Amino acid sequence: MSTTSEVRPPAPQPRNPQLDPLERARLERSVVWPRTRTLATLPILIGILWWSSAGAEFDPLELGSGAVNIVDYLSRLWPPDFSEFGTIVRLLVETLQMAVIGTLLGSVLSLLMAFAASATIAPPWVYYPARWTMNVIRSVPELVFALMFVSAVGLGPFAGILAMTLGSIGSIGKVYAEAMESVDPGPVTAMRSVGASPRQVVQFAVLPQAAPLLVSYTLLLFEGNVRGATILGLVGAGGIGLELTTAMRMYDYGHLGAIVLSIIVVVTVIDQCSALIRRRLT
């Protein structure tokens, strides 16, 4: 909005700036041919793609021959063996419980971190350290945190919850902060104008505007934590992951198939529920 901009343009504009006739002709055509500038970037893009695929040993031919093995592996998961369904349910419930607590702790701590990491709320000497901290957390895989906490508090879901909580500060804290930075500045100005304290400005102008986005991101975090809790089990941090690894190591394909199917069902149900809630919000 131009009325609130505080910087005057550097110099007065010339009277009636003209559009370059060549540009005009190009824009008038129904099919707009990309500019040379755009075309020049194409070989660069292709170069980067080629370089990356070579480095990552990406080979479509090998993927083709490997597909047979993948199909073979998947076919062994069928039929699933639900003889230990009770165990699966118990562990899935534990996984969900981990995700609930991990999401709650994670979202509360992330919100606190996000206040510090919002350029519009925090002063620079708080903002930059907060952003750096989140970058560091984000660059460490959650699995590494899980291993760290397993060695600190022992095997079990508690270590998993701690890993999830710490991990979510890095990911969701950043998204929260950006949601709060992107609110309409008008109400913020209005609240500052009535003499509200910084805390009141956040509470009455920032949070109410950012709330739908924050809730939506929290639901995404929960979905992510349910899937994450499955993986954390691989290193003994509770949940269904441990059972999954054991079944894989024992070549117990029927049981493995049953576990995978159950996880798919739970994740799908949660995904649908949170999609419903998010639709309600917006």
Add this chain to the structure above:
Amino acid sequence: MTVLGAPAHRELPATARQSVPEPAVVAVRDLSVAYGENAVLTGVDLDLFGGEMVALLGASGSGKSTLMKSLTGFAPITGGSAVVDGHELRGLRGRELRAVRAGVGQVFQQFNLIPRLSVLTNVLAGCLHRTGPVSALGHFPAKERRRALELLDRVGIAHKAQDPARSLSGGQQQRVAIARALMQQPRVLLADEPVASLDPRLADSVLGLLRDIAVGDGIPVLVSLHVVDLALVHSDRVVGLRDGRVILSGRPGELDTARLLELYSDEEDPDVDDL
């Protein structure tokens, strides 16, 4: 300075009837505001008295918004002084600045209500400066709630008190914003282009409401406008800004059209953004 020459159909403000003039609520002396190298206001003098409605005219970029901002401590004052209700704004910071801001009601072109909160809560937000930490739980005392509802009665939209602010029309939103400003129990009311987003009929009614507030509450109302006719009809005094200087000031009846048009003649850069 007050409105002795106002047309007969207008009720005279309380100050006009008194023989001893009251001190100005807002006293601006030789005020300069600059953003870095860029001087926006230069040597501005302005007095605002209780009960008068003053229209601020000027082309985009003439410094109208900046003058308003400097009265609430949102603009960097580089010279002179701006005194609001006895407080010098220059160099004021933190808690003291917030205390002065609390005494200055503000109305904005884009209303700046909080869209998802109810109309009532939006009005209540106007008293945040005196609620203290209790408001952390979104709680407001019954006394303030009653006052907010009375103000909504006054602006004529109490029946919408529970609706979210975003569900109201532009004219209604501006009335809520005015109620919020009144909730501050302000010593002065500033309205920066309050009717620029409204159609002419709503513009008339909102300006009429602001005039009633000036007269009824005996506070000065400074309103920036870009439609000269609205200023002439609704104000007691017109102040014209050009390139950051006051170039005219007078009662609507005394100003001749040529001088008003001078405000908008484009000798130099007419395209700069409104500051």
